[in-house]
Amino acid sequence: MAFYKGQETYSVDSKGRLNIPAKMRRALSPEALNTFVLTRGSDRCVAAYPLDEWRRYELEYAKLNQYDEQSRFFLRTVLAWSEEVELDGQQRIMVPKKYLDFAGIDGKVVIVGMIDHIELWQPDEFEIYLSKSEASYEQVASQVMQRPNGQ
Amino acid sequence: MAFYKGQETYSVDSKGRLNIPAKMRRALSPEALNTFVLTRGSDRCVAAYPLDEWRRYELEYAKLNQYDEQSRFFLRTVLAWSEEVELDGQQRIMVPKKYLDFAGIDGKVVIVGMIDHIELWQPDEFEIYLSKSEASYEQVASQVMQRPNGQ
DNA sequence: GAAAATTGTGGGTGAAAGTGGGGAATGTGA
């Protein structure tokens, strides 16, 4: 598995190309075939999953009963926003415009490692997001990280 | 298996021809013989199954009990609306008018990947469909994706 | 500390992708 971490500020050029930080690139397994799957992230950002990680989700999706209305809605929502992009010779990906628009990205991007995927944020947006609850970081941390048995 | 995904807006020309997006074309296996089977989708859209995927459904249909009234109705509806179309030299398919009419398509189409098939939507119609329950997307997601054992 | 390799960024170009139209072959109904 991948285990992405870190935060880098990179630039998206006029062609929509984005360089993947070398450190994160190294966390990409050979099974990913140099390919990421872009999708809409939770909150206002773009999520990029290595292809091999994405496959796990896909297998779950394939099991859903498409005759069920809720399942159809879920699938359409997720899949309509999913797209494969491959690294070019310079280890860059082409980020389609609709994803940049969704996250409000233009020129500069903050790339954040998120364990099994990476996220693309508009720099200011990410700043604001972090500061919004920074005061209570320790509190939030203790909450989400508490063990079921109370350790 | 195929695993179609993504959302593209393409155009149907005056002759009813529709280009298949290159990325989706690449997901087409050789067994499909460059052929899709068009049929009525669930909700107001046209579904296009690669021939090989369609065969799997056919096997399921063959198992249905034709002495059962509901099964007969289902079969007749599905089969009456099914038709094979082959890619032409430009990798396009010809979508018969009745399908376009059914989905209200005229000029522009949104093509959505749905794992084992692709769907054709009238752009506004798809927009409305997605937004109609957008507020509860996370809710739907947690519902349909929850594990049998409650994890 | 200098040389070499890697990394981040930018641009040019030819191939591929998306779109549209003409005309021959085929089929349909008056």
Place this chain on the structure above:
DNA sequence: TCACATTCCCCACTTTCACCCACAATTTTC
């Protein structure tokens, strides 16, 4: 049989994108 519509097979145009090269800056290596 003829007019008309439909469908298939070419050809053509525009836009997009994948690939190549380039270069400065940084990091690594000896």
